[in-house]
Amino acid sequence: MSDRPFRRPESYEAERVTRDMLPRFLQDRGFEVASNNRERQGQTIVAKSPDGERLAMRVRLCWRRESGSRDSERMRTYSAAQLLANIKNDDWIGSLQAKVDREKSRGVTHLLFVQRDDNDIKYAALIPLSELVPIWTDQRDISKRLIAEGRLGRRKKNHAMNGTSPTLWLQDDRGGKEVANALWNHRGVRNLADLPCQAGPSFLPEEVADPSLCIEGAIRRVAVNAYERAPESRRQCIAAHGTSCGVCGFSFGAVYGEVAEGYIHVHHLRPLSEVGEAHTVDPVAELRPVCPNCHAVLHRRVPAFSVEEVREFLKQQRHA
DSSP states (O other): OOOTTTOHHHHHHHHHHHHHHHHHEEEEEEEOEEEEEEEEEEEEEEEOOTTTTEEEEEEEBBOOOTTTHHHHHGGGGGGESSSOOOOOOTTTTHHHHHHHHHHHTTTOOOEEEEEEEEEEEEEEEEGGGGHHHHHHHHHHHHHHHHHHTTTTOOOSOOOOOTTHHHHHHHETTTTTTHHHHHHSSTTOOOEGGSSOOTTTTTOGGGOOOOEEOSSSSSSOOOOOOOOOOOHHHHHHHHHOOOOOOOOOOOOOOHOOOGTTTOEEEEEEEHHHHHHHHHOOHHHHHHHEEHHHHHHHHTTSSSSSSOOOOOOOOOOHHHHH
16 A cells, blocks of 8 residues: 555554455355465465466445435445556556556456445456456446436536546446446456355354254255364463453353353354364454353454454443
8 A cells, every 4th residue: 555645544544444354255255365465556366266276356446425425325325446547658458458458467356346335245346457458448338428418417527537547437327327237237347246145144252052953933944154263272261361251351151151151152252254164263362252142242343353453342331
């Protein structure tokens, strides 16, 4: 990420969260992630798709209008991504094609345009690298026509030509749906967010006793990713840190008596789903005892909040 003065700390944090979510997002949709390379100004993920295709995806994060702007109530219907900071010699097509050639020389096969809403990724537009210029051209031409026909109201600026920056649109409900549809209807473009999540619903680790589970009512089996947890690691964690919650201090034994004495969840400071393979856990350094309530709050975000962050939430509420 560049140190551009118009970006605020909240913007950098939102970017970090979105980029951290992507490997798990892809895995949950049947992709086999081979590598996740984070550079200063970007991210490239190499993965095998569910149908066996090898993809090298260059990630582009989308932006939307600020929440304090005049029409901020519609900010969730507006999503776009800058393709280049500037064009050269007023040559839009040539500048974009040069970008495509550079990415191709680095082994990139696809671009992945991502828009996150809170804890969910709403759009993940997978675009073959070879189709970037045709899609941008279509959006430019459609926007030009809509402006000429007066169908965009007072808007005179072309969607695809943001100053000197070529821009790609995933969504614009201010009259620009046709522009966005030029992307979604283009050959080879897929919204990975529409793929079924093969991991099923999100469960805390202690809620998964078996890789399949029965839901009461109309019984159905739901497959989830259950990462193996060694009982010995749990025992050593509790021996070192005790059975009181490491966030709020709650003790089941103190509140419920002998029937609940010693009960506690164990939280991995680094989720096993991020490791993705067998590894040796340091129970004292990597695990913490936490009550179910605090454990749920820790996992209210992907990646999970830190123990210190959730403690601070409690502190702020107590002082409120």
